[in-house]
Every structure is written in structure tokens, then in C-alpha cells.
Amino acid sequence: MARDVVFQGVKFAEAVAFLRRRQLLTDTEWLRLLQDVTGEVEVIVADQRGQMQRDLIQAVIDAMDGGQSFADFRSSYDEIIKRYGWTAPGDPGWHSQLIFRVNTSNAQNAGRWEQSQRLKRSRPYLRYVTVGDHRVRPHHREWHGVLLLADDPWWKTHYTPNGFLCRCHVQSVSERDIERYGWQITDPADPRLAIPPDDGWEGNVGMAGMAIGAP
Incomplete structure (x- = not known):
């Protein structure tokens, strides 16, 4: 479960860097880039838009960069959606876990890819x-x-x-x-x-x- 995830203060630099770059794009721009690079499109988490989307990704970055847990992210998530007057689809607990898990998974896998490309000679x-x-x-x-x-x-x-x-x-x-x-x-x-x-x-x-x- 996402609530068990703690980053233990270890900074996965490439993963955090990926999220910072991803934060610059809208969902539409990200999907277009993914399609241009790989020729395919992935399923995305719906209802992330504009500045609220960027703020949610920033909350994930803070969790990864600062050794925080899912509970810390959930607190930030609640504050962010309240600030924008937005209501989560379905159960807010499920939706916040979804946002957290999808973004951290993408970041960690993207970070591993970047590392592997840098190290592929050895x-x-x-x-x-x-x-x-x-x-x-x-x-x-x-x-x-x-x-x-x-x-x-x-x-x-x-x-x-x-x-x-x-x-x-x-x-x-x-x-x-x-x-x-x-x-x-x-x-x-x-x-x-x-x-x-x-x-x-x-x-x-x-x-x-x-x-x-x-x-």
C-alpha cells in the first residue's frame, strides 16, 4: 500500500529530476511527447489539470526529496485540492494514493532508465x-x-x-x-x-x- 512507502531520506536524483521536468508539461503535452518518442500512448491519471497538477507533482517531489511518507503527501494533497476547491473523484484516499503511486513509479523507472543509459558501457x-x-x-x-x-x-x-x-x-x-x-x-x-x-x-x-x- 502507498501508505507504507517512506523514502527514508535517500535522494534518487534522477527520479526527482524527472518529476521536475514532467512538472513543466500538461497531461496532453506529456502524452504527445511519449507518443512522439515511443510511438505509443500510456494511460494517465485523469483530473490533473493546470496549476493544481503542478502543485500535486511538487508535493510528490517534496516527499521523494525529503524522505517523507505517503501520510505526509496525503496532508499536502488535502491542502492542495481544498485550495483549488476541487473534489476528488470517488474516495479521496484512493485518489491520493493513485496520484502518489503513479508519479513515484514513473519517476523511479525514468530515473533508472537515465542511470542505465549513463552506465551502459560498463x-x-x-x-x-x-x-x-x-x-x-x-x-x-x-x-x-x-x-x-x-x-x-x-x-x-x-x-x-x-x-x-x-x-x-x-x-x-x-x-x-x-x-x-x-x-x-x-x-x-x-x-x-x-x-x-x-x-x-x-x-x-x-x-x-x-x-x-x-x-
């Missing part, structure tokens, strides 16, 4: 990793352990998240890691690679994030 591979519990979607479970070069086109459509509130992530891997753990590089003909992500999630939030503000 860590040239990416490996798909699921949480491993009973809640993992069956087709996401199929991808666990997929190991491909960081530049493989599969990551353009299958980089995490790959669905609504997807908890999967991708780890950067070196040749030494592969030897140490006995992993196998995934064959291009592996049928798992043909399994599509959830509808509307065939994109790469990291590629889109790095394109914000790029010439």
Missing part, C-alpha cells in the same frame, strides 16, 4: 524483474529474468511500468553479474518477447522523460 544489459508475489500479473511474470542489451528495441515498448500500478522494474547488469549469477542472455526468438504489455502501456517513460526539454 553495464550494457538490462534485466526485467518482478516483485515475485501472487499479485504479479501472469504475463508480467513471464518476463521475469528477460535479459537484453540496454539498446535492444524491446525496451522501447516493454520498459516498466507495463500496466496500471505495475510494480515491476528493470535492473542494470554487467558482464560480471551475468557470470556471477549464471544468467542467460535472452534469445531474440524467445516467445516471451512477443507478449504485449497491458493495453495503452507500450511505451518507455524513461525515454520520454529524457526528451523533455531536449532540442
